[in-house]
Amino acid sequence: MTYLKLRNHMLKDGTLLNLLFGAFTSITLLLNPEIWLNDYPPDIKEKFGPQSETARRQGLLAAIPFFLLLIGPVVRSNLALKKENGGVLPFKMAFLNTYGQFVYVWLFDLVVMDWLFFVTLQPKRIVLPGTEGAAGYKDYGFHLKASLPALPLMAIPSLIIAAFTYGRSPHSHSISEKTS
Helix, strand or coil: CCHHHHHHHHHHHHHHHHHHHHHHHHHHHHHCHHHHHHHCCHHHHHHHCCCCHHHHHHHHHHHHHHHHHHHHHHHHHHHHHHHHCCCEECHHHHHHHHHHHHHHHHHHHHHHHHHHHHHHHCCHHHCCCCCCCCHHHHCHHHHHHHHCCHHHHCHHHHHHHHHHHCEECCCCCCHHHHHC
16 A cells, blocks of 8 residues: 555545534534533633533533544444455555544634634624623633643554554455465
8 A cells, every 4th residue: 555545545535524523513503502612712601601501511412423423434434445455444444544534524614614614704603692792712722732732642643543443354355375
C-alpha cells in the first residue's frame, strides 16, 4: 500500500466524516445551542450562567450518537482500506488513516465550525440569551487554544481503533500462498 493511496482514502473518507460531523453538530445547535455551553468561551459561560438540566440531559443523549458518528466511519474506513489492500492492513497504515481522519475533523471543527460559523458568520441561533455582544463571540484565539490539547489526545483512540482493525483478514492470502 502506498502513502498516496492512503492519503486519497483518508481524504475521501475524512470528507464524508466531516460532513456527518458538521450536520450532527448543526442539528444539535439548531435544537438547543445550550447543549454546547461547555465549549463556549469563559465570558459567555459566565454571562449565561449554569447549564439547564434539560440541556445537560440533551447533551448526554447526544453524546452517544456523536461518538458513534466519529468512531463508526473511521472503523469502516480502515476495514474498507484493508479489503482494498487484499485483506491486509499494516498497523502503521491503520493508525495513520485513523489519526489522519481525526485531525481532519479537528481542522474542520476549528476552521469551519468555530472560526467561520461561530466567530465570523455568527448566526443568531448560536448566541445564547443574555450573552449578546460578549467578547468571546469574536475570539479566534480561544478556539485554537481550546482545541490544541486534542491533537495529542486523539492518538489514544487512534491506537485503539488501529489495534482492532489492522492485520490480515482470515480469508486473505499472501502472494506466495496464492501461487503454491
